Amino acid sequence: MDGMQLTAQQDFAAQPSQVAAMLIDRVFLERVCVASEAEKHSVTVDGAHTTVSRTLPAPSSVTKFTGSTVTILEDLVWSEAAADGSRTARFSLKVQGLPVEMLGTARLAPGGRGTRVDYSGDLTVNIPFVGKKLEQSAAPAVLDGIGLQQRVGDDWLAGTS
Numbered sequence: 715m716d717g718m719q720l721t722a723q724q725d726f727a728a729q730p731s732q733v734a735a736m737l738i739d740r741v742f743l744e745r746v747c748v749a750s751e752a753e754k755h756s757v758t759v760d761g762a763h764t765t766v767s768r769t770l771p772a773p774s775s776v777t778k779f780t781g782s783t784v785t786i787l788e789d790l791v792w793s794e795a796a797a798d799g800s801r802t803a804r805f806s807l808k809v810q811g812l813p814v815e816m817l818g819t820a821r822l823a824p825g826g827r828g829t830r831v832d833y834s835g836d837l838t839v840n841i842p843f844v845g846k847k848l849e850q851s852a853a854p855a856v857l858d859g860i861g862l863q864q865r866v867g868d869d870w871l872a873g874t875s
Contacts, residue, residue, distance in 0.1 A: 717838035718849040720816070722860040724833075725826035728871045730799030733829040734822055736870055738764055738792065746866045750859065753783060762792035762803075767810075773855060776848060779841070785810040790820065798824055805835065807856065813840035814848070816856060833860060 726733045736742050740759045743766055747755035752768040759765075766788040772780040787810055792803040800823035807816040818835020837856060839848040 717816075717836035718846075718853060720818075720833075720835055720837050720853055720856060722833045722857050724831040724860065724864045724867065726829045726831070726864075726867055726871060727827040728829055730801070730822055730824055730829045731795070732871065733831065733867070734792065734795065734799070734801055736867060737790075737822070737831075738762055742866070742870055745870070746863050749862055749866050754785075762794075764788075764790050773851065776851065779812065779848075780809070784812075792822075799829075800824065805833075807835075807837075814838070814852065815840075 728736075738759055738761075740757050743757045743759070743764060744755065747757065747766065747768050750768060750770060752770055754769040756767045757764070767785060768788075769783050769785045772782055772784045776784070787808045788805065790803045790805040793801050795801050800821065803820040803822075805818055805820055808814065816835045816837040818833060820831055820833050822829060822831045824830075837849050837853060839845040839852065841848060
């Protein structure tokens with residue numbers, strides 16, 4: 715089954731090294747979880763590898779499949795920095811207990827207000843007959859999560875978090 719291609723961008727007013735350090739900082743990732751109003755969360759950082767688990771209220775369009783909550787598992791592994799500070803990451807997002815997955819890449823590089831992070835991936839809901847509709851329902855939540863990380867990151871980098 716082919717997935718739905720999603721792309722998103724973040725634009726931070728800081729140097730690539732600062733943004734990279736933020737994106738693998740356990741306290742920063744926990745603040746993103748709190749800002750997402752997660753009922754439960756856990757964050758693990760091992761060098762440039764981050765793993766985040768968040769239990770969130772399920773959107774009404776999927777509660778018949780998930781119950782009242784969904785647990786999202788995020789896994790990112792960042793490369794070493796290039797000479798200009800750019801890095802790439804492989805990432806996966808999964809919904810625990812459901813055949814829902816997003817696999818993709820992130821690229822952090824100088825640009826925009828200082829550093830841009832471009833995300834690209836395929837969101838797949840492997841449920842016969844309703845998978846495509848659920849992909850369309852889930853896509854805004856994925857993009858909202860990236861936008862939330864932008865807002866928390868802006869505050870973090872400005873020293874107001």
